[in-house]
Amino acid sequence: MTAQERTPAAPQGTAGWFDIGLPPQKQVLGFLYAKWAIGALRGLVEVRAFDALADGPRTVAEIAAATGAQEDPLYRVLRAVAAAGVLAEREDGRFELTERSAGLVDGAQDGIRDMFLFTSDPMLWRPYENVAHALRTGEPAFKAAFDTTFYEYTKANPASGAVFDRAMQQNSYPGTDAVFEGFDFGRFRRIADVGGGRGHFLVDLLRNNPGTTGVLADQEHTVAEAKPLFEEAGLLDRVEIVPTDFFTAVPSGCDAYFIKHTLHNWDNDKAELILRRIREAIGEDRDARLLIVENLLRGAGQWDIGKLIDVESLSVLGGRERSLAEWDRIAGAAGFALANEPVAGDIALLEYRPVTP
Incomplete structure (x- = not known):
């Protein structure tokens, strides 16, 4: 039997998150892949690597020149994001946008660049370092991380408030x-x-x-x-x-x-x-x-992205x-x-x- 055949079926919607090449008791390590991918993507969005690809395929040197990034680390992060299926890495060494990455270009029609920057921003990332605080106290982990509430924080930090406002304008589903x-x-x-x-x-x-x-x-x-x-x-x-x-x-x-x-x-x-x-x-x-x-x-045990969003709400x-x-x-x-x-x-x-x- 293959590893997949030996592994009990995962709930609908979650199977792709588990590395079925690992023993069942270790398959949850597959969730770490999301952290690595998000970090790589955010870095490329911040240096505007996707903007540099808006007019067509580019070499690493061309992308580096357009973004001010160093070629070696840039290549390694581009390679990782391409392996994750967000960019395309061509045989001639150039990278190009795919349908999945086109929305990360600044100003793209139906784009999600600001939404991605907001949801991966430290103000939304740091609370996940201490979800246990919410479990133990019932208080948002955001309050423990920043000593204020989310809305008070965005009012006191105009740059964070601005990215929040821009993201909400892209919040279409x-x-x-x-x-x-x-x-x-x-x-x-x-x-x-x-x-x-x-x-x-x-x-x-x-x-x-x-x-x-x-x-x-x-x-x-x-x-x-x-x-x-x-x-x-x-x-x-x-x-x-x-x-x-x-x-x-x-x-x-x-x-x-x-x-x-x-x-x-x-x-x-x-x-x-x-x-x-x-x-x-x-x-x-x-x-x-x-x-x-x-x-x-949905009900008990059923896959529902809303149940994960609920952890962010909490x-x-x-x-x-x-x-x-x-x-x-x-x-x-x-x-x-x-x-x-x-x-x-x-x-x-x-x-x-x-x-x-």
Whole structure:
């Protein structure tokens, strides 16, 4: 029997992470490969090696000249990233982009360069050095590493805050697009995007639903930069931009309250408080709806990338990803009942109707 035949099948979605050439009790060492690959990739992104390849294949000497890197270490890191399948190393010694690396070029269409730099930044990396702190105390490991919270840190460190903001503009995921394709936002006359950042999603929503108006509700320093985006899109007359602390109050008078990739940043008590504020804004309008877009976790033992994202929520923010039962619990406590049948295992849109708690 081969090593693969002797090894019990791994849960769906995880098999590629284990080195089946090792004895079963050592196969988890395969996770180390991810650290090595991430470090190599980040180095190349930081020196803009992918930018140097944007116009076609280049030799190591040409890439070194364009990036200011030393040829020998540059070659070794390029070679490793090519072996990992991100770049192509040609027989003539030149390297070139692949479909996997094209998005790491600065300014690439649908690019992820800033998202990659953010998620591999020391401010998100260091908390993983001490996840045990979160296990022992329930406190985010970020707090132990930086002696402050994540959001306080990004406010106090403008460079870190800037990479965070740029990354959030690239934070697009096919699963999110899929849930929007099948949902009729046009049935709502007025939609509030709660925690909507500078308004990129709301711009797309209003473009696609000409009979709908919107309210952009986020922190004052965030929405302060939103007006030019709506002006450029010709939508300023259809949006109200409202500085909002969603722990205190949310603008009233909307038919739907949309909140995307935000509630998972908070623990259950704070997430419930945000939903209570939305419920207060809805008041007696039983036809209004709460629309939540978040990961919806699968059941016990099932592969789900959201369960790994949950460790980041725990370690960095003190937030959490949730199953449908967990969402129903906090939404129910805030005065909502589920009104659709979301599918677990990816990004889901959960629709809730207001009820009396």
